[in-house]
Amino acid sequence: MDFEKISLITSNFFDNSKLLNIDFIDSGLINKTYIIEHLINGEKSKFVLQCLSNIFESYEKVNMNHELITNHVKNKIKGNYLKSSNQRWEVPCLIKCNSNNLFVFPFCAGFWRAMEYIDDTLNFDILEDNKMAYQTGLGLAKFHATCSDIDLAKLENTIKDFHDTKKYIDQLNMNIKDFNFIKLDDNVNKRVQNLIDSLSNHILYIESLLGYLNKKSIQPCLIHGDPKLSNFLFDIQYKYVVSLIDLDTVSSGCLPTDLADCIRSICNIAGEDPDNIENVSFDVDYCNYFLKGYFSTSNKNGDYGFGLLLEFIYLIIVELIIRFLNDFLQSNRYFKVKYQTHNLYRAEVQYRLLSSFITQIPTLSNSLHGIGISSNSNFVSDVQNIV
Incomplete structure (x- = not known):
């Protein structure tokens, strides 16, 4: 996926966005996932961009489940459900597409979605200890x-x-x-x-x-x-x-x-x-x-x-x-x-x-x-x- 196409997709989720960098995440076996760095209203920011696999029965159902979970967990966090722990717990919320007010944007025979990037984190393929x-x-x-x-x-x-x-x-x-x-x-x-x-x-x-x-x-x-x-x-x-x-x-x-x-x-x-x-x-x-x-x-x-x-x-x-x-x-x-x-x-x-x-x-x-x-x-x- 080239820079111009990713930039076009990004513009449907964010106004006043300027694409800076694209990192393809190679570890997923199903969806195609990218970490996007862009300037949004003059400030550097990151988000996750995915092209959903065709294995799902309904992209709408996938995103409904996603929103159900993230909204529930966010309410738990706001309600201090995790107050006994001093460790942060976050969820990657979906971002609505500006052009259709949905969580997916159809483009080039694929369905794309954006979600929040969780800062200061790493993932691993093999445990360290x-x-x-x-x-x-x-x-x-x-x-x-x-x-x-x-x-x-x-x-x-x-x-x-x-x-x-x-x-x-x-x-x-x-x-x-x-x-x-x-x-x-x-x-x-x-x-x-x-x-x-x-x-x-x-x-x-x-x-x-x-x-x-x-x-x-x-x-x-x-x-x-x-x-x-x-x-x-x-x-x-x-x-x-x-x-x-x-x-x-x-x-x-x-x-x-x-x-x-x-x-x-x-x-x-x-x-x-x-x-x-x-x-x-x-x-x-x-x-x-x-x-x-x-x-x-x-x-x-x-x-x-x-x-x-x-x-x-x-x-x-x-x-x-x-x-x-x-x-x-x-x-x-x-x-x-x-x-x-x-x-x-x-x-x-x-x-x-x-x-x-x-x-x-x-x-x-x-x-x-x-x-x-x-x-x-x-x-x-x-x-x-x-x-």
Whole structure:
């Protein structure tokens, strides 16, 4: 996207704006995101500009959810809900388009939106230390707490069947049946077949695991839906979490889904997209510090399903492997890629993380017990038997 086009889009959100600099944010897998620096009424300022992905059922619903969350949290901040903490907590509010009074501006076959930039923050793809793992847990707990009294009936469904593992499995079976494997070169074909074979026993087990989880009575709550590490903004000086951004996947769900996905992301010491897959492993210490941070303020009791956290971590990793593999077999329609086999590689990375996680499930079960959460001993033994 060139300077003139970005300048034109910016002019529809701001009067008297002069574009100074454009930084493309490369870490997102869905939307195209830019940090824009401009002169507004003679003063330097920054904002976030996004071109929304076409995966969403309705851009209006996405932005309605976003506004619901940010307005709610802003009211909490004004009402001193967070007065017990001397750490700031902010939300990236949307900016209305001047030309149509909406939160989106249609341009060049895309839909663009602008939102506030949160100053003096950094985000990371890989944790630096245990302290940051603790702060990530604390940040996710703060997000859940500030949003805990939002009326779930007001949330819109923005992505059909999101986190529906059974749907992804059915889709994979269909893709395998319909895909023309002959068109792949021998090396790529071998990689795909190895991954499919490796997944087969996990998929069989997950189908029974889903039946078990569906029988559990878990209280529905507002969840972020994609709390990977890069969606946490840390204070640039003190490295505590200031905000959890990318609210497009917010929905009603189970809190362990968010914890599991966050743990999956932060505990991969090589990051989500490593240069060397051999460096991928699941860091138990990061997981332990994350849990200490989260449960330092959150209630372990109630019908939230925290005793099923190990099952949810296992489930979310396998689900993501399947989603990446599905996208590769469907010509990379969903996730942004830098090369043709990128989603295949992402799936392989997650499978290696899964293998590392499984070997450490007994240790993690003991860690949960140490903070007062009892895990399912049958799951611990069942998964060990798969491998």
